[in-house]
Amino acid sequence: MPTITTLSVLVQNNPGVLARIAGLFARRGFNIESLSVGPTEREDTSRMTIVAITPDEATVEQITKQLNKLIEVIKITEMEKGKTVRREIVLVKVRADASTRADILSLVDTFRGKVVDVAAETVIVEVTGKYGKIHAFLEMVAPYGITELVQSGSVALARGPRAITENNKNS
Numbered sequence: 001m002p003t004i005t006t007l008s009v010l011v012q013n014n015p016g017v018l019a020r021i022a023g024l025f026a027r028r029g030f031n032i033e034s035l036s037v038g039p040t041e042r043e044d045t046s047r048m049t050i051v052a053i054t055p056d057e058a059t060v061e062q063i064t065k066q067l068n069k070l071i072e073v074i075k076i077t078e079m080e081k082g083k084t085v086r087r088e089i090v091l092v093k094v095r096a097d098a099s100t101r102a103d104i105l106s107l108v109d110t111f112r113g114k115v116v117d118v119a120a121e122t123v124i125v126e127v128t129g130k131y132g133k134i135h136a137f138l139e140m141v142a143p144y145g146i147t148e149l150v151q152s153g154s155v156a157l158a159r160g161p162r163a164i165t166e167n168n169k170n171s
Helices: 017-028 057-068 101-110 131-144
Strands: 003-012 032-039 045-054 073-078 084-095 114-118 122-129 146-151 155-158
Touching: 003 017, 003 057, 003 155, 017 032, 017 045, 017 057, 045 057, 057 073, 084 131, 101 114, 101 122, 101 131, 122 131, 131 146
Parallel strands: none
Antiparallel strands: 003 045, 003 073, 032 045, 084 122, 084 146, 084 155, 114 122
């Protein structure tokens, strides 16, 4: 049975790292469901949050071993369900004329979204949360007409005091 796996990968902030890691998944024939990359608290490192669908736990181990062989990879952590705070963000442009705007704004409020732009015929809404919340919001506004949307991949941090990096205040 396929498994959804979330890996947090700390890497050196070097050109080409993203391509090498994505290539590793492609060569193994595994689809990356989402990929988010961004800076960390240190200038010389980046964090990749990779959500992948794998056939089983043994495959996750294989991928982790292959990733560890890459010189730029500093550390890999498999994010455990229930022990992780995970979020995504979506920006969605929805048709909103005078007759529908109040209904759309009510949905935005219900989902704790934020209107970030208003035009005569559309609104752009930002919703942050777990995948299920974002998916539910998109289903609710779809009948009004989604003209454009962009959605991030997951970002995740382990709960509690443990960190993938050790903060070095002297660097």
